[in-house]
Amino acid sequence: MTKLLNQSLKQFAAYAGLVLVCSIPVYYLIISRLWQYELDEHKIVLTNEAGREDKYLIIIVVTILTVIFFALLLTGFILLNRRISKHLWRTFYNSLEKIRKFEITQHTKVIFDKTNIEEFSALNQSLDKLIAGSVAAYSQQKEFTDNASHELQTPLAVIQSKLDLLIQTNPLTNEQYKIIEDVMKASARVTRINKNLLLLAKIENSQFMQKEKINLSALLPQTLAAFSNFSEDKSLEFATTIEPVVFVEGNQLLVEILINNLMTNAIRYSAANETIRLQLYPNKLILTNPGKSALHQEKLFKRFGTTSPETPGTGLGLALVKQICDRYEWTVTYTFDRGWHTFSILFNT
Amino acid sequence: MKILIIEDEVALAHSIRDYLSDENYRCELAITYKEAIDKIGIYEYDCILLDLMLPGGDGLKILEEIKRGHKNEGVIIISAKNSIEEKVNGLQLGADDYLAKPFHLPELAARIYSVIRRKNFSNTNTLELNELSIDLRSKKVMVHEQEVILTKKELDLLLYFVSNKNRVISKSALAEHLSGDIADMFDSHDYIYAHIKNLKRKLQDAGCSNYLKTLYGSGYKWEI
DSSP states (O other): OOOHHHHHHHHHHHHHHHHHHHHHHHHHHHHHHHHHHHHHHTTOOOOHHHHHHHHHHHHHHHHHHHHHHHHHHHHHHHHHHHHHHHHTTHHHHHHHHHHHHOOGGGTOOOOOOOOSOHHHHHHHHHHHHHHHHHHHHHHHHHHHHHHHHHHHHHHHHHHHHHHHHHTTSSSOOHHHHHHHHHHHHHHHHHHHHHHHHHHHHHHHTTOOOOOEEEEHHHHHHHHHHHHHHHHHHTTOEEEEEEOSSOEEEEOHHHHHHHHHHHHHHHHHTSOTTOEEEEEEETTEEEEEEEOSSOOOTTTTTSTTSSOOTTOOSOSOHHHHHHHHHHHTTOEEEEEEETTEEEEEEEOOO | OEEEEEOSOHHHHHHHHHHHOSSSOEEEEEOSHHHHHHHHHHOOOSEEEEESEETTEEHHHHHHHHHHTTOOOEEEEEESOOOHHHHHHHHHTTOSEEEESSOOHHHHHHHHHHHHHHHHOSSOOEEEETTEEEETTTTEEEETTEEEOOOHHHHHHHHHHHTTTTSEEOHHHHHHHHHGGGGGGOSOOTHHHHHHHHHHHHHHHTTOOOOEEEETTTEEEEOO
16 A cells, blocks of 8 residues: 555656656767767867767766766655645545544544545545434434334233233132243243344444453353252253363453354253253353254354244344454354354454 | 332333232332332332332432432332343342343243242241242142252243232243344244243142133233
8 A cells, every 4th residue: 555645756756767867878869969060160080989978977967966866866756745744635635534443332522624625525524424313324323213112012011910910810720820831931022032133233333342351251150050950850960171271352241242153052952861061261252062963054053043942042142243243243153063063253352 | 918010101101000900919100200108208118119200200319219218129120221220220229139121020020029939028028829839948849748840941930820820921921021122123922831831730740720821822821
């Protein structure tokens, strides 16, 4: 990459060089003609050797002069170029620096310097418009997140509460109760999907920006304990290798969601009586669980990419995992090898 | 006990009222900001359920107003937002608990029960239910004056049932109570059977009558 002005400088220099080089034979011709004319007029006859000597002298002098002039021109160009770029382009570089520092999530205002140059003024105006548009879209999206949350959670709360009331009614048959429980499960699933969608939107909106050092070596045993009810239900064993004092930097809530989602999948999709392997190293977290066949690599981390009638999940768990990893520039990979699903996260520390 | 329900979604407010109202609780509703402020100014309550998004004003202002009165009521925020900032904010302003929508009514009843017990029985806090007594402070459970050793989960379950006595509680509500957010990641909640079975057995072995009934195959009720 070269600067815009350097590009033009090179061309100017090349042109000036070319003109000066071409001028060498022209000078030489004119000077030798004049010299010859003067000699003829004063009837001076030179020996062949002297004539040749003069010829060379003229060529050398002209060349040296040309080189000196070229050097002068070049220094002039460079100095002028610096001056122009400092003064003329200052507005441009100022605007550039301001855009570079602009963060849509930081709510900073961008005010461009006033300029008399038409092009730059037009540029600044267009940038103003562009930024205002982005800021408006951003806040609209955030507002939408909040609204969607309120608008959906409330009717869901009504449904849930009415179902809780409905099972208090008497008489109620076993069949009716069973139907109500099924509706409860379905509404819980809608709630879950809604929660996850909102979470995705919030992460995309760059919320949850607070960061802290999280001790994964301490967090993982807690997570295992929290999930013990569910793993014991299926008589699953955990084989863990957790190295002490492994820290990552991130948002506590997001890191917990990341680990919970991976753990949920491992437990949910393992057959009963199997073993799940959990390994934590200073730069890596690996979760391995047994399975029959490989999952769709390219669909895995997409929203609703893996939903099917057999999978009871929200279809958003791994999308959340990916989104959280992207936020911290961690790499999440999936591999399948001889009956083992492996999810690994490479921390960027 | 008097409870004020400040909630603009009338259907939800009615559900809460219908579920809670019995010989112990009397519920009143306020569905606008103004109505809420008026009622708080005039009457006294044991517990106030407060929705933060109300037509006509900010729910947090109501909270400030309640706290300014220096009365002894407990406040539970029920909110659709479920954001950490809001929760921290509410608790800092003096709310006693925060419950995100949607919630199960038995969960709300358990929270109300706990808040009221905390507020009104600061020195001795023992629950007496016939032969069963629960010391909420030392977490000791006695049957016929003999201690029954319960795990943390079992005690938690027992209190949950006691605070929802004579109500049918679904397995979904129990799962959410026991495992919180993790519960809704799973569809099977068989571990609940194990906890309940153990609780029942321990109480019965100590000579406690069987108050905990199984209904319709997978529902539970503490009948007393």
